[in-house]
Amino acid sequence: MNLNAENKANSFLFRLxxxxxxxxxxxxxxxxxxxxxxxxxxxxxxxALRNLANEYLPYYEPDDGPLTDAQIQRINEVSKAADIPEESFTEKLF
Structure with a gap:
């Protein structure tokens, strides 16, 4: 396909x-x-189309769902906040 035909294939009519x-x-x-x-x-x-895409389309690939108990445990083990008592936190991420 030549460049001119390719440009036409990737174009559309825009009516005001x-x-x-x-x-x-x-x-x-x-x-x-x-x-x-x-x-x-x-x-x-x-x-205009870029602004709509930014508003409506995700920036990332869908993930595998919620973290498993093992993943949460591992995060807690390696966290620098592991030594802070549980009651010191007012909000949880998960």
Missing amino acids: RSKDTPTGVSAVTLDKLMQETGLSKTELTHL
Whole structure:
């Protein structure tokens, strides 16, 4: 696949709204954003999608679930706080 065909395969059509809505923007708003930020339409679209990805997608791989009793015991054994009495802690992590 040549570079031009690959770019088209990874592209999509973006239609602006005729007026601003809770889920869309108009050409007027996009032009104002371009003037304010100095970014192009493509850069603004990427920025908006990046912000949504940061808000909705996890930054990490899902873990294996809760720690086992053996894992908790091992953490307690190697912890520098092991000598602090239990009643000194007001909150527990797990």
